[in-house]
Amino acid sequence: MTRFATLTRSLIAATALMAPLALPASADTFPERDVTIVLPFPPGGGTDQVMRVIAAEASQQMGHQLIVENRPGAGGSIAAMYVKNAEADGYTLFFGNASTHAINPYLMNITYDPVADFAPVTEIMLFPHVLVVPGDSEIQTLDDLLAAAAGRPGGLSFATQGLGSGGQLLGEQLRLATGANMVAVPFQGGGPALLETSTGRVDFMFSGYGPTRSFVNDGTLRVIAVTGSERLPFLPDVPSLGELGYPQVNKEFWFAVFAPAGTPEDVVTTLSGIFAQAVATPAVQEVLDANAATARVGDPAALADLVARDLAEMEVLTREAGIAAN
Missing domain, CATH: 3.40.190.150 (Bordetella uptake gene, domain 1)
Known part of the structure; x- marks a missing residue:
């Protein structure tokens, strides 16, 4: 057997042994x-x-x-x-x-x-989102919020957590769906946005429920609606925006x-x-x-x-x- 033939057979054998390692995951x-x-x-x-x-x-x-x-x-x-x-x-x-x-x-x-x-x-x-207002706000329902937006000369302000945040996208969906007079107020993150809303310096905001929970529990924020078509199991008394007639306000x-x-x-x-x-x-x-x-x-x-x-x-x-x- 020539040296070339021996080398060729060795390479073929080595390739055969390595072939299973080259196969994609199964x-x-x-x-x-x-x-x-x-x-x-x-x-x-x-x-x-x-x-x-x-x-x-x-x-x-x-x-x-x-x-x-x-x-x-x-x-x-x-x-x-x-x-x-x-x-x-x-x-x-x-x-x-x-x-x-x-x-x-x-x-x-x-x-x-x-x-x-x-x-x-x-x-x-x-993460379901909730629509919150200051705890001492006269706004109790979504209808109240829309009436306030129509009745105040400057409309209402809503806080956002920044560009592309839930607060911004859902707030804009609500504005477009209702035609209400609302203006976004951007903040650098959810903490400042929630704090300014809880003190009443901003009229409302959308947020994941988790970050709002401590504010809701101490009464400085009140949830008036939840996003989606169904109520949340941990907020059974709060209506969904779907049941209130605004299913298009549903950014998930x-x-x-x-x-x-x-x-x-x-x-x-x-x-x-x-x-x-x-x-x-x-x-x-x-x-x-x-x-x-x-x-x-x-x-x-x-x-x-x-x-x-x-x-x-x-x-x-x-x-x-x-x-x-x-």
């Missing part, structure tokens, strides 16, 4: 090692707390760790780009949200495509899991099932309740539809409300 064996989920937020917040409990439950199911990695900054773009550029094998995931996948594309100069660069896995949760702030585009479909399906089972556990339900969040899981197709629908709605809202990047 749902039959996935996962074979730890999985990392990247969050676009710093540690310690409510979203981080929820995902860490989900990760603990998912790790038990997988037999491998689901590692939570925080990469905050640039409105979520740092984390999104990191996952976009990761191997499409299911081992690096992104905990995206309505901002990273539907709002920021219209308000920021992002360098990723929320549709083309990611494979939807499953929605996880959403959801959180969901995404993989890099090109991740094998069977791996995505496996991941979707793992997260669904984890979210259904009592431990996760407890931390969701503590953070005033609502569980909502679904298959990858449902999440893809959600992203597409939100992008279309944001295109209309930003145009009609005149919302643009600073």
